[in-house]
Structure formats: C-alpha cells, structure tokens
Amino acid sequence: MTALRVLLSRLLDVVLARRRDARLKEEIESHLGLLTDEYEARGLTPAAARAAARRAFGGIDQIKADYRDQRGLPLFDALTQDVRFAVRMLGRDRGFAATAVLVLGLGIGVNNMLFTILNAHTIRGLPIDRVDRVLFISTIDDRSMERGVSYLDFMDMRAAAKSFGAMVAFTNAPVALAGDGHVPERHDASFVSAHAFSLIGTQPVSGRAFASEDDRPGAPPLVVLSSGLWRSRYGSDSGIVGRSIVVNDIPATVIGVMPERSGFPSNAEIWLPLAQFPGLLAQRRDTRTLRVFGRLRDGIAIAAARAEVEGITDQVSGEHPDTNKNVRARVVPINERFMGRLTDPAWMAFMATGVLVVVISGANVANLMFARAIYRRREIAIRSSLGATRRRVMRQLLIEGGVLASLGGLAGLGAALAGVRVFRTAIPENVLPYWQFDYSMDARVFVALVGVSVATVFVFALLPAVHASRTDVVAVLKGGGRSGSDQQAPQRWSTAFLVAEFALTVVLLATAAVSVRIAKPTLPSDAVIDTREILTATVTLPETKYRTSQQRIDFYRRLQERLGAIPGVLSTSVASALPRSGAAEEQLQIDGRPLDNDKRQPVLTVAVGPRYFATLGLTLPRGREFSSADLPSGPAYAIVNDAFARRFFNGQDPIGRRIALTSPSPPAPSAPSAPSAPSVWLTIIGTAPDVRQRSAPAPDALVYRLIDITAPPSASLLVRSRTSPEILRPLLDEQLAAIDPTLPLYKVHTMKQVIRDSEWVGRISSRLATVLTLIAVMLSTVGLYAVTAHAVGQKTQELGVRIALGARPMQVIGVIVRRAIFQLTVGFAAGIGCTMVWAWLFSSGSVEVKPTDPQPLMMVAAMLLVLAVTACIVPARRAIRLDPVAAIRRD
Amino acid sequence: MSSTEAEVPYGTLDLMVLKTLAAMGPLHGYGIARRIEQVSDGGLALNQGTIYPALLRLEQKGWIKSAWGTSDNNRRARYYSITAAGRRQLAAEAQLWARTVSIVNRLLSQE
Numbered sequence A: 001m002t003a004l005r006v007l008l009s010r011l012l013d014v015v016l017a018r019r020r021d022a023r024l025k026e027e028i029e030s031h032l033g034l035l036t037d038e039y040e041a042r043g044l045t046p047a048a049a050r051a052a053a054r055r056a057f058g059g060i061d062q063i064k065a066d067y068r069d070q071r072g073l074p075l076f077d078a079l080t081q082d083v084r085f086a087v088r089m090l091g092r093d094r095g096f097a098a099t100a101v102l103v104l105g106l107g108i109g110v111n112n113m114l115f116t117i118l119n120a121h122t123i124r125g126l127p128i129d130r131v132d133r134v135l136f137i138s139t140i141d142d143r144s145m146e147r148g149v150s151y152l153d154f155m156d157m158r159a160a161a162k163s164f165g166a167m168v169a170f171t172n173a174p175v176a177l178a179g180d181g182h183v184p185e186r187h188d189a190s191f192v193s194a195h196a197f198s199l200i201g202t203q204p205v206s207g208r209a210f211a212s213e214d215d216r217p218g219a220p221p222l223v224v225l226s227s228g229l230w231r232s233r234y235g236s237d238s239g240i241v242g243r244s245i246v247v248n249d250i251p252a253t254v255i256g257v258m259p260e261r262s263g264f265p266s267n268a269e270i271w272l273p274l275a276q277f278p279g280l281l282a283q284r285r286d287t288r289t290l291r292v293f294g295r296l297r298d299g300i301a302i303a304a305a306r307a308e309v310e311g312i313t314d315q316v317s318g319e320h321p322d323t324n325k326n327v328r329a330r331v332v333p334i335n336e337r338f339m340g341r342l343t344d345p346a347w348m349a350f351m352a353t354g355v356l357v358v359v360i361s362g363a364n365v366a367n368l369m370f371a372r373a374i375y376r377r378r379e380i381a382i383r384s385s386l387g388a389t390r391r392r393v394m395r396q397l398l399i400e401g402g403v404l405a406s407l408g409g410l411a412g413l414g415a416a417l418a419g420v421r422v423f424r425t426a427i428p429e430n431v432l433p434y435w436q437f438d439y440s441m442d443a444r445v446f447v448a449l450v451g452v453s454v455a456t457v458f459v460f461a462l463l464p465a466v467h468a469s470r471t472d473v474v475a476v477l478k479g480g481g482r483s484g485s486d487q488q489a490p491q492r493w494s495t496a497f498l499v500a501e502f503a504l505t506v507v508l509l510a511t512a513a514v515s516v517r518i519a520k521p522t523l524p525s526d527a528v529i530d531t532r533e534i535l536t537a538t539v540t541l542p543e544t545k546y547r548t549s550q551q552r553i554d555f556y557r558r559l560q561e562r563l564g565a566i567p568g569v570l571s572t573s574v575a576s577a578l579p580r581s582g583a584a585e586e587q588l589q590i591d592g593r594p595l596d597n598d599k600r601q602p603v604l605t606v607a608v609g610p611r612y613f614a615t616l617g618l619t620l621p622r623g624r625e626f627s628s629a630d631l632p633s634g635p636a637y638a639i640v641n642d643a644f645a646r647r648f649f650n651g652q653d654p655i656g657r658r659i660a661l662t663s664p665s666p667p668a669p670s671a672p673s674a675p676s677a678p679s680v681w682l683t684i685i686g687t688a689p690d691v692r693q694r695s696a697p698a699p700d701a702l703v704y705r706l707i708d709i710t711a712p713p714s715a716s717l718l719v720r721s722r723t724s725p726e727i728l729r730p731l732l733d734e735q736l737a738a739i740d741p742t743l744p745l746y747k748v749h750t751m752k753q754v755i756r757d758s759e760w761v762g763r764i765s766s767r768l769a770t771v772l773t774l775i776a777v778m779l780s781t782v783g784l785y786a787v788t789a790h791a792v793g794q795k796t797q798e799l800g801v802r803i804a805l806g807a808r809p810m811q812v813i814g815v816i817v818r819r820a821i822f823q824l825t826v827g828f829a830a831g832i833g834c835t836m837v838w839a840w841l842f843s844s845g846s847v848e849v850k851p852t853d854p855q856p857l858m859m860v861a862a863m864l865l866v867l868a869v870t871a872c873i874v875p876a877r878r879a880i881r882l883d884p885v886a887a888i889r890r891d
Numbered sequence B: 001m002s003s004t005e006a007e008v009p010y011g012t013l014d015l016m017v018l019k020t021l022a023a024m025g026p027l028h029g030y031g032i033a034r035r036i037e038q039v040s041d042g043g044l045a046l047n048q049g050t051i052y053p054a055l056l057r058l059e060q061k062g063w064i065k066s067a068w069g070t071s072d073n074n075r076r077a078r079y080y081s082i083t084a085a086g087r088r089q090l091a092a093e094a095q096l097w098a099r100t101v102s103i104v105n106r107l108l109s110q111e
Helices: A002-015 A017-041 A046-057 A060-070 A074-092 A094-124 A151-160 A196-200 A227-234 A302-319 A334-339 A345-375 A377-385 A390-426 A443-469 A473-478 A488-519 A524-528 A549-564 A612-616 A642-649 A725-739 A751-758 A760-794 A796-804 A809-841 A854-880 A884-889 B012-024 B029-040 B048-060 B084-109
Strands: A134-140 A164-178 A185-192 A222-225 A244-247 A250-257 A270-273 A291-296 A328-333 A534-540 A569-575 A584-590 A602-608 A637-641 A658-662 A682-688 A702-706 A714-721 A746-750 B064-070 B076-082
Touching: A002 B048, A017 A046, A017 A060, A017 B029, A017 B048, A017 B076, A046 A060, A046 B048, A060 B048, A074 A094, A074 A390, A094 A334, A094 A345, A094 A390, A094 A443, A094 A760, A134 A302, A134 A334, A151 A164, A151 A302, A164 A196, A164 A270, A185 A746, A196 A291, A222 A227, A291 A302, A302 A328, A328 A334, A345 A377, A345 A390, A345 A443, A345 A488, A345 A760, A345 A809, A377 A390, A377 A443, A390 A443, A390 A760, A443 A488, A488 A760, A488 A809, A488 A854, A534 A725, A534 A751, A549 A569, A549 A714, A549 A725, A569 A612, A612 A714, A637 A642, A642 A682, A642 A702, A658 A702, A682 A702, A714 A725, A725 A746, A746 A751, A751 A760, A760 A796, A760 A809, A760 A854, A796 A809, A796 A884, A809 A854, B012 B029, B012 B048, B012 B064, B012 B076, B012 B084, B029 B048, B029 B076, B048 B064, B076 B084
Parallel strands: A185 A270, A222 A250, A602 A702, A637 A682
Antiparallel strands: A134 A291, A134 A328, A164 A185, A164 A244, A164 A291, A222 A270, A244 A250, A534 A714, A534 A746, A569 A602, A569 A714, A584 A602, A584 A658, A637 A702, A658 A682, B064 B076
C-alpha cells in the first residue's frame, strides 16, 4: 500500500517537477530567513548572520540533489538526461550519426517492406471476408495432376457436404457484348454460382447479385457489370440496372454493378450465372474445369471439412468408376492455394532475405559503434574516473544506440512506405492475377518495424557498449589516449562483424543474381523478335455460327489475306497462342520409338498460320515454315523448336522424322467445339529458334502445327507493319467487319506489350533483387570503408614510421588493402558456404540456375572486388598523404 | 566537526521528525530542526538542510502532510503535521527502536 503510494506520488512528481522544485526553493529560502533572523537576534550583523545560516543549513545543492533523488523517478530522470546527452553526442558527430541512420534506415526499411508484402499476401491474404474460413476445392486425377471440379461432381459435393455454409463454383471465359448501340466488344467474364458474392463478402454498389433462382437452367439470362465496364461502355449510366444488353448473341438483363477494383475471381468485367455457361449441363463428369470454393460453417474445423469432402469424393468415385476412378479431392484454404503458405520455402526465403538485410545493416552499425567507441575511450575513461559506474556507461552507449535505432526506424518506415508504393505501381493493372492486395501498413507491420528496430540495437549496440564500458581507465589516461595496439578485442570483433557482413552479402548477391538471370530474357530469339512493329489482337468465333472446322479454317485464311492486303502491312499470320502467352500441352509420340507409358512425354504445341515466323522476324535455321500452299487435306507437317531437337533428337537434324500428338484429356469446355486432333503422323519440315511460350526461364520443347489442323475457335492475329498501332487498329477492325461485322477484336496490344505484361512477375522480382543487391553492396561498402578508415586511423603512427623509414606509397597502400582483401576473402568463402546452406534450405528456386553455380558466384566476386577497391580508395589516399612527422607526433 | 557530536544514525532522522511532530503539533522545517537540536542538546551533528529530503520521504509515504502557513515572525513557511498513519508508524517504530536499543545495551553491558 505504502509502496504504491510512494510510486504514485513520485509519478506525480515527474509531471509536477517544476512546481516541486519551486516549493523546495521557497522552503529553503524561508528556512534560511528564519535562521538569519535568529542569528541577527543573537547580535550578528545581517551579512554574518546570513553566512552563519548557510553554514548551519549545509550544502544547498547537495540537499537539492538529495531531494531530487527522493522525488520523481530517478531512473526516468537519468534516462531523459542520457537521451539528451546522446542526442548531443550524436549531433556533434553528424557524419557518424547520418551514416548509421541511413544504414539502419535502409536495413529496417527493406525488412519492413518485405514484411509488408509478405503480410499482404500470406497473412492478410485475398480480400475475402474472413478469408481463413474459405476453402478451395480441386481434384487430383489419376496422373496426380491438379484439376478443377466437374459440374456433376460439384452438384453432388454441394448437396452432400454439411461442413460448408455455402459452396460456389465459377469458370472464366470471354464473352461478346453487343446490342446496346456500341461496337461489339469482347470482355473477360466469370460465370459464377448464386451467392458467390455474398460468400466473399462483396455486394454490388447498385442493383443486386445473383440469387438462387437466377442460377437455374432455363432462368432468364442476367448479368452483373464491373464498375470499369459500366463506366467505359455505358458512360456510368445510372439507369443501367434493368436495361437489356446482348451477351454472346443472347439478350440479357443487367441486374447490378460491382464496386471498383473487385474483379473477383480474377479480372472479370462482367458476371453471368454459372447455369448460363454454354454447354454446362451437357458436360461429362470428367470435364473438370470448374473452380470451387466454400465457406466453412462456424465451428467446423478445416480438417473435418477436408475429411468430409474426401469422403464424398470417394463415394462418388465408387458410384462412377468409369470417370472418377482414382480421383481424389484437394481441400486447402483459398489463400494458401493461390498465395502459398508462410512456411513455403519461397516465402521463407523472402523473409530470410529481409532478415539478412537487417542483420547486415546491424553488423554495419555495430562496426561504426566500435570505431566510435575507440575514439571515445578518453571520454569514457574520464567519466568513469569521475564516478560513472560501468552500468551507467553501458546504459549511456545503449541509449545512444536506441536514439540511433529510433531515427533509423523512422527512416526505415519512410523507406518501406516508399518501397511498397513503388512495388505496387510496378504491377501492371491489367494483369493483376487475383484482386488487389492491400499493402497498407497495419498493426502487425508496425509491431514488426518497432521490434526489428529495438532488436537491432540490443543485438548490435550491446557488444560495442560492453567493450567500451570495460575501458581500463588508468591505461587510457596514462597512455594519453595513444592509439596503440592495446585494443585488440574490439578490432577482432569488428573484423568478425565485417566478415559476417560480407558472407551475408554474398548470399544476397548470389540469390539476387539468380532472380535477375531468371527474369532477364537471355534467349537470343527473345531479342530477335522485333517486337515494335508487330500489333497483335485476338478474335473468337462463336460456336453457334462457326460450327465446323472448315468454317473456321476459311475464316482464318480470309482474315489473313485481307489483313495482308492493308497498305503498309509487311506480313501477317495467326496463332493459337502468342509468344509468352502459354500453349497447349499434348503427349508426344515419335515414329520408330516405343511409346513408354510410364515415361510420358508432354510437349507444348502451338497452332500457327503460314508466315508465322516471318511475321515475328525469325528465319528458320533448318527447313522451311508453313506456307499457304500447305493444305489441311494434304500431308501433315510440323515444325519443332531447337529445344525440342535437343531434347528428343540430341541436337541432330530432325527434319523428315515423324511425330504424333495426342491430347491428354477431353477438350476443355472453353473450347467445346475444338475437335480432338486425330492421331496422325506429322512430318517435321523445319526447326525454329527457341521462342518462349511461357515465362519459364528455359525454353520448352515446342511443336508448331498448321492452324488448319486444329482450327481452334479462338486465335490471335499478328500484323507486322510500319504503320503506328493507333492508325492500324481501325483498319484491322474494318477488315474484320468486312468478313463478319458481329465479331469484335480484343486484347489489341503490340507484341512488345504482350511480352512486357508476361514478364511482370519476373520484372518485379528482378527489380526487387536488383534493389536489394544495390542496398547490400552499399551497406557492405560503408562497412568496409568504416572499418578500413578506422584501421588507418588506428595505425596512423605505424604508417608514419613506415613512411619516415622510406616506405613507398604502394607499400603503404599494400598494408591497408591487404587487410581489406583478407577480410573480403574470408567473407567470400564463408558466404559461399552460407549460400550452399541457403540453397539447400530454400531449394524451391529455379532448377536451371542455382545460386551456387559458378557464374553467379563469379559475378558476386567481381562485384565485391569493386566494392573493396571503392571502400579502400579514400583511406588509402589519406594514408599515403600522411605527413610522417605529424603522424608520429599525433596524440 | 568535534568528536562529541554524533552522526545521525541512518533511518533515525525519520523517527525523530515523526516524534517531534507528534509532540509539538504542526511545525515548519526550521522549527523541526531547531527542536531536534535542542533536544539533543548539541550532541547531534545535523545539517539542517538534510531535514527536507526526510520530510519529502515521509510525506510520500503519507505519514505527514504539509501546508503553507505564516511563522511567528511573519515569514511564509511550510508547516508539517503528523497524520493518523504517521502516528501508527511512530508507535511501531518507537517500539522497534526501544527493543533494538535494549538489545544493544544488553550486549554492551555484558562482561
């Protein structure tokens, strides 16, 4: 009770410090007055009485100090004092303070930026209401491939599952919009189950979403629009709800408009009920293309729901062995399915990178503090001799670290916010895969920031503080603060820190080099495609109108002819998929080789029109490309790429060899009328340079077929022309309208844009890696500079003696550089070891380029050498310009 | 400082202040110091100023309270008075002191 009272009273004192001081002063005055009165009454003169009163009272300042110690919280008072002193000391050494704050700011900033991204993706996750309660359901087929869920399976699952409050399915497909007084256009659409929007917790801003009765076969067609489409196509018409538009040639009523930036489930601009998906009801049980997710009922555990769905799947598979034998369910939280888990090697590596950077910057600051502590030995010795305890000295140094860390944390906050902003704007709007992530700072991120800042001080300011506080007062004061070699221990420590810093930098550089290499287009053909002059666009043929493959073949042939006739157009072609835009996967069979069922050989295939390679600006190294003289009725040909020739023919000439391709599964519903290619032998007539269809770092084995053979319902056009895209675009529309006025062209982009968009992930990660690399190198340079400069400072006398004895400048530089090179070499060797551990820990990375490959490591070594030279220049110059006399007499 | 003047034993100043206030009623710092000097009859080396940290300590513990007042010769002074808790504390400490003294005395009077 009393203790509490005292504490409260002291707390109050802290607040009332000034008033209490005034009170004491007044009391003392009054006391002295009374004493003086008495002495005067005894007959002393006023002056003598006053002096006597003071004598009797004792030391006023001592009393005041005593009183102050009683009053308030002495620790608090001392802390404020220490903080004030720390700020003064740092202010006196601005170079040091600025460097330390910059270094800490960068380290903490990078760390926090990475954590913000990690937090947004894996912890906060997709912008779904209580996202951790939403599970994504897919199937694993008999070949262990992950597939979607078929409509029939979905219906069974939804009917039987009790763990879910709601279960919905969706599938994406572009639709054609018309009948509203505007030109026909194609837009990305999602066909979604009723209640899908309420499941994710998003409601239309006007109108309503789909109800159960809207999602039944035979229900009147309804659509929901995105805000973007509502604005761009319908001029933000407030009366849009209730209006009728034509979607895929069918009149449909607009019932709602979704809020901005909700492209759920990916980039949908328009939504239709799932039941409206063409041919859905006729789909077979093994057409597994729907994506399914459900919200758990309250109180149901994920494991229980998973077990239930697996049970249902097993039961269905027993009832339908012909289609569902060995088909299993995969049930995972939706965010984990798309963003991965926090414990995934990729995310772990991501966060570990953040930790590395902060450790490097911390080690750096420790070195700066070591260097500074040695300069301050005399000050510390004097403080100690005046009665400062070791704890007090340590506390003072730690508080200086704390002040630095607070400033560094603040700088880090700024750096992180700026970094996240840059990261966000680097993501192209139109390719964002799943919604917008919220990269704003939340409590978690803030706590991480503060935690890291505090930890940095404790870990890296503590050791220098312990060392400095151990200063041998007598030795320092006696030696006049002479900088001899009596401070071996901190020297060793700072060398250790520096080596550790180098090792970690090597790890960062090596892994960053990999990211940069993966992202960089390294294939010659990537550069060969003259992307600027190619305009691309996509056209889709509605199955209602273009039923037969002959109709589609005719359409593509006529289109290619008409486009080629546009003045200024140099070359045109069509393809089922543009470079970097994916490809179909089919099973390969090579004539004369046994078909090994266990060792399946999937290859990517692209259907292209005549002059495809010429339009891309490529020439075939061997053979020829398809020409308009190659008719579907004639012999079937194929062109393979170099990767294919290398993989299947050991680089020998494959021309004249025969191959066959078979689709691995029934045709996808997005291409319902695409006939499965007949298993015919294709004769290879040419080899093509490696053009990447996917953004994978290495080219895939690829087979090109004439588009006439597959006649896909959708194809991309390629037009090479000197005319600018703005002028060319209406000309293309005109030619298309001449063939079929109801068909819209969409995804009109230059080839350059197509490749740029396809590379955004790589580009961002490579930029991130580049920035991290630059920061790491900068930090290491600062670290090496600080340590070298400090060593030169320490050795001034020694160097002076050497110069006086006739050492040549090169020898002096040698003394300095040798040391730096030694530290660098040890750090590099340790770094290689750490990189190997890193590669082993987070081995999910690229198979093609490992961080332990010699090439990235050579790059890193070269970089570090440049760094060492940079860091040594200034100290070395200072050393060779030393005036030996002044140097020897220093101190 | 002559050897006949004893140092104030640690902790006893508080007790002396409490006793003085209990016996004399409200007093200012000077009055308390004077009183203690009188009672010790010059046998105690007391820097009068040291009384103030002690007063603060006692006030923080709630054993005394203080208020501004005017002295006999018309000077503004802060008057301290003992609280009920202070009286209880005084009784307890006086008892403890007496016991301690008797033990020490007994020890010293042996042989």
